[in-house]
Amino acid sequence: MKIKVKQFFSTKEAAEYLNLSVRSIYYHLYRAKDLKGEPLGNSLMFTRETLDHFQVNKRSPGRPKASSN
Numbered sequence: 402m403k404i405k406v407k408q409f410f411s412t413k414e415a416a417e418y419l420n421l422s423v424r425s426i427y428y429h430l431y432r433a434k435d436l437k438g439e440p441l442g443n444s445l446m447f448t449r450e451t452l453d454h455f456q457v458n459k460r461s462p463g464r465p466k467a468s469s470n
Contacts (some may be wrong), residue, residue: 409446409447410448410452411445412426412427412438415438415447415452418452419452419455419456429459435455435458436451436455437451
């Protein structure tokens with residue numbers, strides 16, 4: 402029995418996969434510019450590879466930790 406692994410994700414599916422809101426996906430696309438999507442008609446598609454790379458490299462939310470001197 403073969404398990405089908407999804408390779409392309411819509412914006413909503415990408416948000417679910419990354420455990421983010423759709424609004425956060427758009428933020429990372431257009432403001433932070435640290436997530437890339439491929440246009441397909443009127444929508445954007447994301448590859449599993451792109452989403453996995455983003456998940457590994459994204460910065461933790463919130464203020465950076467203060468350095469103790």
